[in-house]
Structure formats: structure tokens, C-alpha cells
Amino acid sequence: MADPKLAEGSVMRHVTVMSFTSSIGIMAIYLVDFFDIFFISLLGHREVAAAAGYASTLLFFVSAMNIGLSVGAGALIAQELGRAQAWYARSIATTSAVFAASLGIILPIILIPFLPFLISLLGAEGEVAEMARGYLLIVLPATGLSGMSMVFVAAIRANGAAAWAMYPSLAGALVNLVFDPLMIFGLGMDLPGAATATVLARIATFGLAFYAVTRHFDLVCRPNRAILHRYMRDIMSYSLPAVVSNLSAPVAMALVTRFITVFGPEAVAGMAIIGRLSPVVFSVVSALSGSIGAIIGQNYGAGRVDRVSEAYLGAMKFLGVYIAIAMIILVLLRDVLADAFGAQGQTREMLFIFCGPYALIAFFNGALFISCAAFNSLGHPRISPSLGWAKSTIGLFFFVSIGTHLYGMQGLAYGLLLNAALFAAIANWMSLRIIRKLPTQPHLASTDTFQQEDRQIAVEYGKPLYS
Numbered sequence: 001m002a003d004p005k006l007a008e009g010s011v012m013r014h015v016t017v018m019s020f021t022s023s024i025g026i027m028a029i030y031l032v033d034f035f036d037i038f039f040i041s042l043l044g045h046r047e048v049a050a051a052a053g054y055a056s057t058l059l060f061f062v063s064a065m066n067i068g069l070s071v072g073a074g075a076l077i078a079q080e081l082g083r084a085q086a087w088y089a090r091s092i093a094t095t096s097a098v099f100a101a102s103l104g105i106i107l108p109i110i111l112i113p114f115l116p117f118l119i120s121l122l123g124a125e126g127e128v129a130e131m132a133r134g135y136l137l138i139v140l141p142a143t144g145l146s147g148m149s150m151v152f153v154a155a156i157r158a159n160g161a162a163a164w165a166m167y168p169s170l171a172g173a174l175v176n177l178v179f180d181p182l183m184i185f186g187l188g189m190d191l192p193g194a195a196t197a198t199v200l201a202r203i204a205t206f207g208l209a210f211y212a213v214t215r216h217f218d219l220v221c222r223p224n225r226a227i228l229h230r231y232m233r234d235i236m237s238y239s240l241p242a243v244v245s246n247l248s249a250p251v252a253m254a255l256v257t258r259f260i261t262v263f264g265p266e267a268v269a270g271m272a273i274i275g276r277l278s279p280v281v282f283s284v285v286s287a288l289s290g291s292i293g294a295i296i297g298q299n300y301g302a303g304r305v306d307r308v309s310e311a312y313l314g315a316m317k318f319l320g321v322y323i324a325i326a327m328i329i330l331v332l333l334r335d336v337l338a339d340a341f342g343a344q345g346q347t348r349e350m351l352f353i354f355c356g357p358y359a360l361i362a363f364f365n366g367a368l369f370i371s372c373a374a375f376n377s378l379g380h381p382r383i384s385p386s387l388g389w390a391k392s393t394i395g396l397f398f399f400v401s402i403g404t405h406l407y408g409m410q411g412l413a414y415g416l417l418l419n420a421a422l423f424a425a426i427a428n429w430m431s432l433r434i435i436r437k438l439p440t441q442p443h444l445a446s447t448d449t450f451q452q453e454d455r456q457i458a459v460e461y462g463k464p465l466y467s
Contacts, residue, residue, distance in 0.1 A: 006078075006160045006294060011295065011314055012310075014311070015288070015292065015295060015315050017162055018162040018295065019287045019288040019291045019315075019318065020284065021165070021287075022157065022165055022290060023287035023288075024169075024170065024283075028170050038340070038341065039194070050124070050272065051129075051131035051135065053268055054119055054123075054129070054132040054257070055119075055135040056272065056275060057253050058111075058115075058136060059139060060253055061247065061250040062140065062143050064243070064247045065147075065243050066100060066103070066146055066150050067242075068240075068241075068242035068243030068244070068246040068247070069096060069099060069100055069147060069151060069239045069242070069243060070147075070150035070151045071242040071376055072235055072237075072238035072239025072242045072243075073092055073093060073151050073155065073235060074154035074290070074297070075242075075293055075297050075376040075377045076092045076234065076297075077092050077093055077154070077158040077219075078158035078294045078295075078296075079300060079301035079377070080301065081158060081160075082301025083301045089155070090220055090221040091221060092235060093155040093213065094220045094223050094231075095227060095231040096151045098228060099232065099235065099239075100144065100147030100148045101147070102144075103143070103144065103147055104143040104145065104147050107140070107143050108140040108141050112137065112140060115133045119132050119133060122258065134191065138192060138195035138198075138199060139199060142198075142199045142203070145202045145203060145205070148209075149205045152168070152206075152210060152213045153168055155213055155220070156217060157294050158294045158298070159217055160298070161217065164212050164216065167212065168206075168208040168212065171205060171207075172204045175201045175204040176197050176201035179196070179197035180193070180194060180197045182197075183196055184197075237381070241381040241384060242376060244388075245387075245388040246388070248392035248393070251392050251393065252391070252393075255392070256271070256400070256416070257271065259400055260412070262404075264346065267346045269347050270343065270347035270348075270351060271350065273341055273347070274350060274354045278362070281329075282326065282366075285365070285366040285369070288315055288366065288369070289369030289370055289372070290373070292312070292315045292370055292373050292374070293376060293377045296312065296373065296377040296378065297377035300377055300378055305438045305439070315370045316367065319370065323359075323360070323362055327359045327360065330356075334352055334356070338351045338352065349409065353410060354413075358413045358416075358417055360417060361416060361420045363424075364417070365420055365424070367424040367427065367428055368387070368391070368420070368423055368424045368427045371387075371427035371431040372387070374434070375431065375434070378434055378438065383430060387423055387426065390423065395422060395423060399419040400412055400415040400416060401415075403415025403416075
């Protein structure tokens with residue numbers, strides 16, 4: 001049942017509980033991805049690990065669109081739950097899910113014919129490129145399931161149900177963890193086996209997420225033309241900027257991949273390992289950026305501006321403490337991690353760079369994520385794309401080019417670090433300015449997002465799917 005619980009009680013407790021709880025689900029997903037690379041590395045073919053890295057870069061583009069859609073949906077749902085208008089929240093969640101399903105059909109149709117070209121743009125050649133293409137052919141058709149799952153989980157999180165928001169991810173991770181070694185080693189499928197396990201995991205995640213939003217929280221309604229026509233406009237006003245903003249991250253990854261490719265397959269393999277290790281270690285950072293949007297959104301919708309400021313500053317403090325602890329652990333375990341993957345040469349060097357001062361980049365990226373969540377939840381979704389694209393293109397190219405030219409691979413790492421620090425500072429400054437200017441009167445009316453004459457659509461059609 002929809003309940004604006006995040007607008008009451010201790011803000012810091014909400015930040016802590018939601019972040020740690022959500023991080024369990026996120027960590028489970030990335031931990032399985034981490035084991036994907038680990039199992040693949042046991043095959044003894046570095047080309048396979050490199051292919052997984054190239055495939056992951058392209059999948060990042062698709063995931064960025066789904067994440068952007070879920071971010072926009074989550075921000076609007078949280079606001080409406082804060083206003084105690086559950087019928088609007090159901091209509092938004094339903095329209096977002098339908099759009100995610102449509103996107104899941106259209107994207108594979110567009111991308112699959114161009115996979116050889118897209119993979120070559122990243123620098124992959126020969127057998128590595130063909131293996132990456134095979135992986136993508138299996139995973140891409142499951143895009144729609146992934147997108148709908150993200151929307152449903154965003155709706156659950158916007159409701160403040162931290163535990164339930166992690167259950168679908170845990171279910172998917174468990175399925176993946178069981179089928180990964182079975183298909184890679186037991187059936188001898190190698191990289192295609194890992195891809196098939198990923199698809200099975202997405203099916204499990206979707207199944208439990210759909211059950212939660214329909215049977216447990218009443219957060220979706222039966223889709224019809226009136227609802228889709230009315231609410232698509234509002235969702236796109238929030239989601240399109242979020243999609244555009246999230247697409248900047250894979251562009252940045254693609255640029256970094258091109259820079260790293262110059263150093264050879266060992267360096268690319270090292271990037272693939274770091275790409276799996278980093279989300280596991282810093283899963284709380286990812287969870288924090290998602291949770292803080294729901295907390296800010298509900299309190300903004302309920303007119304609790306004082307709690308909006310408290311939530312934003314509390315999230316920053318929480319982030320700083322967590323990153324400090326994580327960095328200490330990484331430094332202490334860097335030899336163990338490198339040995340576990342059998343990392344040698346440049347692969348080992350890259351892991352050591354990551355398990356050192358470079359890990360501080362997670363703080364700067366986390367600060368930017370928190371600020372972007374605040375922009376979206378407070379009705380300024382267009383700021384995030386501007387910052388994201390400037391950071392991922394002009395800033396990245398400038399700092400990384402200079403760093404790589406002067407100090408090689410280490411220069412590349414510290415160029416990325418400086419770039420992240422600069423844009424985190426800009427985003428923090430802008431967020432605080434917006435929060436200080438928020439109106440002090442309760443933000444309970446729906447006239448800014450939904451015209452009052454549209455209320456009848458939500459009341460008439462936005463009833464629980466199962467009631």
C-alpha cells in the first residue's frame with residue numbers, strides 16, 4: 001500500500017537504511033558480474049575477458065536508457081506519494097513500464113544489425129570482436145525485461161520499501177550465480193554460457209518485481225490509452241533528460257576504452273576486471289544515489305523543505321565515511337585481489353592503481369550522483385545532462401589526454417580523478433543553490449506536474465491492477 005513514510009521520522013535513518021538495504025541487491029548483481037569475469041579468467045584466455053569488457057561497454061548504453069527511464073519515473077512517483085496521491089503514482093509507474101517494454105523491442109532491432117561496426121569502434125578486432133558480438137546477441141533481446149524491472153524497483157523504492165526494493169535483484173543474482181558456473185564449465189559454453197545465465201537472471205528479477213508492484217504495493221494499474229496518452233508527456237519531461245544524462249556514462253566508458261586499448265589486451269582485461277570489482281565495492285554509492293532521490297522527492301512533494309536540505313547534506317556525509325572505509329580495505333587487499341585473478345603485467349598494474357588513491361573517484365562520482373538525484377527530484381531534470389555530458393566528453397578528453405601523454409596509464413587514471421572532482425564540485429554548488437531557493441510552503445498541489453482537469457483520468461483508471 002502506498003505510504004509517504006519517507007516524509008516522516010529520522011532523515012538520516014532513512015538515508016542509512018535505504019542505502020544499505022538497496023546496496024545488498026545492487027551488490028548481489030555486480031558480485032555475480034564479478035564472478036562472470038572470475039570464471040572466464042579461469043578459462044585462461046585473456047581474449048575472452050577482453051571480449052566481455054567490450055560487450056559490457058555496449059550494454060552500458062542500453063542500460064543507461066533503462067536507468068534514465070526508471071530515474072524519471074521514480075522521481076515523479078516519489079513526489080506524488082509525498083502528496084498522498086497514489087492514483088497518480090500508479091499511472092506513472094504503468095506508463096513507464098509500457099515505455100520500457102517498447103524500448104526493449106525497438107533497441108535490439110536497431111542495434112543488432114550494426115553490432116560489428118559498433119564493436120569495432122571500441123577497438124575490438126578479429127576473434128575478440130566476434131566473441132563480443134555473440135555475447136550481445138544473447139543478452140540484448142532481454143532488454144525489455146531489464147527495463148521494466150528497473151521501473152518497478154524504482155516505484156518500490158519511491159514508496160520507501162527498502163527491503164522489497166532489493167528482493168528482485170537478489171533473486172536475479174541467485175539465479176545468475178547458480179547458472180553461471182553450470183553453463184560456463186558444466187556445459188562448456190564459455191562466454192555464451194555467461195550471457196545465457198544473465199538472461200535467466202533478468203527473467204527472475206522481472207518476475208519478482210512484477211509480483212511486488214501488483215500484489216504487494218498496488219503500484220501499477222491496468223494500462224489503457226487514456227493513461228498512456230496523458231502521462232507519457234510528464235514522464236518524458238523527466239525521463240528524457242535522465243536518459244540523455246545516463247548516456248554520457250557509456251560514452252565516457254567508450255572513450256576510456258579507446259585510450260586503454262593503446263596499452264594492449266592486458267590493459268583492456270584489467271579494465272574489465274575493475275569494471276566488475278568497482279560496482280561491488282561501491283554498491284552502497286549506487287544505492288545511495290537511488291535512495292536519496294526517493295527521500296528528497298517524497299519530502300519535496302509533502303512540502304518538507306527543511307528535510308530536503310537535511311537529506312542532501314546527510315547523504316554527502318554518509319558518502320564520505322563509506323568511501324574512506326572502502327579505500328582502506330582496497331589498499332589492504334590489493335595483492336589478494338590481483339592474485340585471485342592471476343593478474344600480471346599491465347593488468348596487475350591497473351588493479352593496483354584502482355586499489356589506491358584512484359578509488360577516491362567513487363566519492364566524486366557519488367557526490368555528482370547525489371546532486372543529479374536532487375536535480376531530478378526537485379523539478380530541475382535538465383541540469384543533469386549538461387553536467388554529465390560536459391564531464392564525459394570535454395572534461396574527460398582534456399584531462400585524460402594530458403595525463404596519458406605525460407604519465408602513461410597512471411596519468412590516465414589521475415586525469416579521470418581530476419575530471420570527476422571538478423564536476424562534483426560544480427554539481428554540489430548548484431544543488432545547494434536550488435535547495436536554498438525552494439519555496440517554504442507545502443508543495444501539495446499537483447498543478448506543476450499534472451493539470452487539475454486531468455485528475456479524473458487518474459481517479460477513474462489509476463486503480464490497482466489487482467484489487
